[in-house]
Amino acid sequence: MFSAPKQILILVTFFGCHLGLSQSAVNFSSSNLPIIIINTNGQTIVDDPKIPAHLGIIDNGPGNRNQLTDPYNDFDGNIGIEIRGSSSQSFPKKQYSIEVRDTSGNAIDKSLLGMPKKDDWILYAAYDDKSLLRDALAYHLGRQQGRYASRSRYVEVVINGGYQGIYLLLEKIKRDKNRVNIAKMNPGSTSGNSLTGGYIIKIDKTTGSGGDGWTSSYKPTGGKGWQNIFFQYDYPKAKDIVVEQKTYIQQYVNSFESALYGAQFQDPSIGYAKYADRDSFIDYFIMNEVTKNPDGYRLSSFFYKKADADGGKIFMGPIWDYNEGFGNVDYCTKGNTDGFVIDFNTICPDDYWQIPFWWKRFLMDSSFRRHLSSRWQSLRASSFSTNKVLGYIDSVSNVLNQEAQQRNFQRWPILGTYVWPNYYVGSSYASEISWLKNWVTERLSWLDTHLIMLVTAVEKQPQFSLRAFPNPFHENLYLEYAADSPLPAQIEIFDLLGQRMAEMTMPSGLETEQSTSLPVSTLSSGIYLLKVTQGNKQASLRIIKK
Numbered sequence: 001m002f003s004a005p006k007q008i009l010i011l012v013t014f015f016g017c018h019l020g021l022s023q024s025a026v027n028f029s030s031s032n033l034p035i036i037i038i039n040t041n042g043q044t045i046v047d048d049p050k051i052p053a054h055l056g057i058i059d060n061g062p063g064n065r066n067q068l069t070d071p072y073n074d075f076d077g078n079i080g081i082e083i084r085g086s087s088s089q090s091f092p093k094k095q096y097s098i099e100v101r102d103t104s105g106n107a108i109d110k111s112l113l114g115m116p117k118k119d120d121w122i123l124y125a126a127y128d129d130k131s132l133l134r135d136a137l138a139y140h141l142g143r144q145q146g147r148y149a150s151r152s153r154y155v156e157v158v159i160n161g162g163y164q165g166i167y168l169l170l171e172k173i174k175r176d177k178n179r180v181n182i183a184k185m186n187p188g189s190t191s192g193n194s195l196t197g198g199y200i201i202k203i204d205k206t207t208g209s210g211g212d213g214w215t216s217s218y219k220p221t222g223g224k225g226w227q228n229i230f231f232q233y234d235y236p237k238a239k240d241i242v243v244e245q246k247t248y249i250q251q252y253v254n255s256f257e258s259a260l261y262g263a264q265f266q267d268p269s270i271g272y273a274k275y276a277d278r279d280s281f282i283d284y285f286i287m288n289e290v291t292k293n294p295d296g297y298r299l300s301s302f303f304y305k306k307a308d309a310d311g312g313k314i315f316m317g318p319i320w321d322y323n324e325g326f327g328n329v330d331y332c333t334k335g336n337t338d339g340f341v342i343d344f345n346t347i348c349p350d351d352y353w354q355i356p357f358w359w360k361r362f363l364m365d366s367s368f369r370r371h372l373s374s375r376w377q378s379l380r381a382s383s384f385s386t387n388k389v390l391g392y393i394d395s396v397s398n399v400l401n402q403e404a405q406q407r408n409f410q411r412w413p414i415l416g417t418y419v420w421p422n423y424y425v426g427s428s429y430a431s432e433i434s435w436l437k438n439w440v441t442e443r444l445s446w447l448d449t450h451l452i453m454l455v456t457a458v459e460k461q462p463q464f465s466l467r468a469f470p471n472p473f474h475e476n477l478y479l480e481y482a483a484d485s486p487l488p489a490q491i492e493i494f495d496l497l498g499q500r501m502a503e504m505t506m507p508s509g510l511e512t513e514q515s516t517s518l519p520v521s522t523l524s525s526g527i528y529l530l531k532v533t534q535g536n537k538q539a540s541l542r543i544i545k546k
Contacts, residue, residue, distance in 0.1 A: 026411050028163045030067045031156045033404050034059040034074065034113055036123070036169070038081065038159045045159075047089065050080030050099055057155075059113055068158075075112055078103060084122065086205055088323075091419075093165060093412050095125040097172070113153040113169060116178035122150075122170040123157065127412065128419045129323045130432045132166055132405060133396045138291055138322035139170075140392055144383035145283045148179060148318050154396075156404055165408035166400065173302060173318055175200060175235045180318060183307040185236050190244040197307035199249045200235035204299050205353065212238035214250050217471075218257050219540050220354035222345030225494070225529050227354045234302065252305060256314055260358060261541075262467055263480065266365045273367075276314040281362060282372050284316040286379065288341050289447060291325030294333045296341045297355040327423055327439040335423025337442040340454065369455045376451055386444050390437050397433045405429050468518070468530055472544035477518045479530070489534040491518070493543070496527060520545065 035058040043051045056072035077100065083089060084097040098121045100110045109117040126132045135152075142149030150171040157164040175182055175198060182198025189195055201213075213232035220227055231253060233241050256275035265271045272278075288296030295301075300321035305314050327335035332348040342359045344351075362368045382388075409415050409429065416427045426432040467480040479491065493502040502519045518530075523545050531540040 026163045026407050028068070028156070028158070028407060030065050031404060032065060032399070032402050033166070034153060034155045035066045035068065036155045036157045036167070037068075037072075038079075038157070040081070040160055042160075045081055045083055045094070045096065047083045050082040050097070052101070052105065053079050053081045055079045055098070055100075057112065075110065077101075077110070078105070080105075088125070088127070091125070091127040093125045093127040095167075096123040097121075098123060113155070115151045115153070115169075115171060116176075118171065118174060118176055118179065120172040120174055122168075122172050123155075124152075124168040124170050125164075126166070126168065126323060127414075128422065129328055130409075130415060130419075130422075130426065130429070131326075131397070131436045132400055132408070133393065134291075134324075134326050134328060134436075135170075135322050136168055136396060137389075137392060138287065138293075138319060138325060141290065141384065141389070142283075142287060142317075142319045145287070145379070147280070147283055148181070150179075150318070150320070154400065154404070156407070163407070163411055165411045166404050173200070173234070173320060180235075180304055182235075182304055183310060185245065187240065187242050190242060193307055193309045195244060195248050196312055197305045197310065198235070199233075199245075199305045201249065201253070201303055201305075202232045202234040203229065203297075203301040203303075203356070204232060206230075206232070214246075216257060216356065217254055217542060218261055218357055219529070219542055220345055221357045221360060221539065222343075223349050223351075223354045225498075225531070225540060226496075227352050229354070229356045235304075249305065253314070257358075258467070260361050265361065266367065268367070272362075272365075277311075277316075278368060278371065279375070280315040280317060281358075282368065282375050284319065285342075285359065285362070285372065286376060287319050289451070290384070290443065291322055292327065292333060292335075292337070292339070292341055292443060293322055293325035294329045294331070294341065294344065295321060295324060296344075297359055298344065298353045324421060326436060327443075329421045330423045331421055335439075337439055337446050338450070340450075363454070373452060373455050376447070380444070380448065384444070386441055389440055389444070393433065393437055393440070397429075401429060401433075468541060468543050471541075472546050473520070474546050475521065477520045477543060477545075479518050479532075489532050492531045492533075493518070493520070493523070494529045494531065496529075501528065 037056045038053055040051060040053040045051060056076050057074035058066045058070045058072060059074040060066050060070065080099040080101055082097050083094050085095050088095060099107050100119045100121070102108045107119040109119050111117045112121060124135060126135065139149040139152060150173065153169045155167050155169050157167045171179055173180060175184065180200055185194070185198065211232065213230055216229035216231065218229070219225065220229055236245060252275065256272060259265060259270065259275055260272035302318055302320060303314055303316045306312055327337065329335050332351065333339060333341055333344060342355065345354045415429065416425065418425050424435050426435055469478055469480065471477070489506040491504045491506060492500055494500055501523060504519055525545050528543050528545070529540055530543050531538065
């Protein structure tokens with residue numbers, strides 16, 4: 001049974017101390033958006049663990065006002081709540097992770113604001129994104145591709161009697177028939193088809209995530225050589241995944257990377273296409289480049305593997321975390337409308353969180369390039385047309401601009417103020433929306449020209465790949481080298497301190513796959529970096545001597 005909330009009028013007074021903001025107050029009693037009211041019964045919400053609380057949602061439907069005096073007519077029940085995020089935790093407007101619970105504290109699946117039933121939800125606070133809609137826009141475009149991307153609803157939030165502003169209620173990325181639709185696993189799924197999937201893996205910082213996982217055998221290209229790619233278990237969770245499952249998914253991902261790195265990576269039978277769904281990677285590439293998301297490919301990046309009975313391949317996605325996309329970043333790739341995100345490792349080689357070698361390698365595959373070009377033209381002729389994208393921005397901003405954004409920026413008076421990592425700082429909400437629309441228009445136009453140029457340019461570049469085997473090795477190590485350039489190649493082996501331990505030169509004229517023995521007899525046991533340079537091209541990989 002839904003109960004009436006006790007709040008009649010919310011009058012919030014606060015100080016924005018960290019920004020030197022002046023005192024302000026918000027008079028809040030009703031909204032054109034659904035209202036979420038959370039009561040923690042005096043407890044402080046922390047990063048971890050979730051604390052018990054009560055959640056009430058008021059939603060009288062489209063076109064109807066929602067009053068604080070109305071009953072909780074969408075949801076009235078128990079939750080667990082905690083602060084979520086990584087760098088965003090430094091912002092005064094916090095975002096939260098919510099778990100719907102029964103009276104005994106157990107997680108239960110419930111529908112919120114018409115979205116499919118599930119227990120885990122996100123209250124996303126668009127603090128550094130003053131348009132309030134970059135994430136919503138990205139997820140909308142992801143769904144327009146025909147991929148799963150989190151459904152969302154805009155709400156206004158009150159916590160313990162304090163007005164908190166506009167939030168986006170989001171589906172958390174979870175395994176479910178209505179979210180990431182892969183087979184369910186349990187600790188007993190240790191053999192046969194049940195062992196093969198589904199799995200969800202995340203590339204991300206360990207802060208704000210589970211943190212348990214494994215390091216890729218392949219270094220990111222274009223960095224400084226000391227960076228690694230770290231894969232984290234997302235489903236099954238790190239606390240639930242068993243040894244057999246860890247071994248299986250690590251070996252499968254390694255097989256995918258090895259096939260992609262190998263000389264026959266374009267072969268549809270034994271190359272990367274044996275392990276991965278090409279079209280999902282193309283759509284993911286397009287999403288990160290349209291948004292020019294600086295975190296793209298390297299942070300908040302998910303992929304999942306289906307069970308063999310369901311095809312068994314790796315799919316890239318779902319997309320996640322686009323608050324710094326659409327020109328909202330002043331570091332590395334910057335907020336201008338030109339440039340490719342896949343060049344991040346070259347632009348910011350000192351950043352630890354680098355992009356996996358995958359994406360440049362994909363662009364060396366003629367089939368990938370051909371389908372990328374075709375997919376881009378198809379999307380631009382339909383759901384990614386400039387008019388349709390701008391139409392979505394207008395539809396959302398018009399609803400928020402009726403009244404809610406004014407309250408939000410009264411609560412958080414940051415318009416006209418730099419908030420990391422803003423590239424553009426508008427003096428009003430209208431100027432933020434206008435700038436975003438201009439940015440999107442220019443970015444789509446830039447990609448129309450330069451995406452095709454990128455595909456054409458890559459077609460003209462010489463292929464360049466290497467593989468060392470066996471790896472790890474005891475006494476002998478062989479290098480498998482393939483290129484379509486006749487230039488000689490310089491081979492160097494470095495220890496982890498960057499000291500060169502061995503070197504040799506492969507002669508010119510090697511335009512087909514070759515194998516050679518490497519000078520490793522004097523190396524002590526340990527981890528080394530093998531680097532091959534040919535003209536202005538480089539490739540490297542990690543080798544281990546037992």
